[in-house]
Amino acid sequence: MLHPIFSTVLGRPELIADHLANYAALIREESALASRALIRRALAGVIAAVSAMLALGLIGIAVMLGVLHGSFHWVLVAVPGVAVAVAALSAWLATRPTELNAFQDLSAQLDADVRALHLAGGSDAD
Numbered sequence: 371m372l373h374p375i376f377s378t379v380l381g382r383p384e385l386i387a388d389h390l391a392n393y394a395a396l397i398r399e400e401s402a403l404a405s406r407a408l409i410r411r412a413l414a415g416v417i418a419a420v421s422a423m424l425a426l427g428l429i430g431i432a433v434m435l436g437v438l439h440g441s442f443h444w445v446l447v448a449v450p451g452v453a454v455a456v457a458a459l460s461a462w463l464a465t466r467p468t469e470l471n472a473f474q475d476l477s478a479q480l481d482a483d484v485r486a487l488h489l490a491g492g493s494d495a496d
Contacts, residue, residue: 393479400473407468414464421457428453 379386428450436446 396476400476411464414460418457418461418464421453421460425450425453425457
């Protein structure tokens with residue numbers, strides 16, 4: 371006696387083709403989600419590095435202007451402070467722990483298909 375999957379493949383091959391196409395669509399969707407998260411983190415890291423370098427330059431300029439004029443003005447702190455805040459925020463976004471659930475739906479679908487094949491074949495093993 372043939373396994374039920376073989377009779378299905380021989381009798382209705384379009385079902386298998388549709389199932390495989392759905393797997394491909396699921397893989398594309400989950401890889402797109404994972405790549406977007408990775409790109410977002412990389413972009414935040416680049417922004418953090420650029421903002422940190424900008425902040426260092428602005429801090430140096432603020433110190434030189436303060437010493438040159440011999441007075442303190444709030445703008446000499448505010449302008450580099452904005453660059454420091456942007457660097458800190460983007461560094462936090464780049465380094466925060468994320469729950470990467472990439473391909474979790476795919477593995478759940480594969481497990482469900484394996485269970486269905488075991489049930490269809492009459493096997494008690496899981």
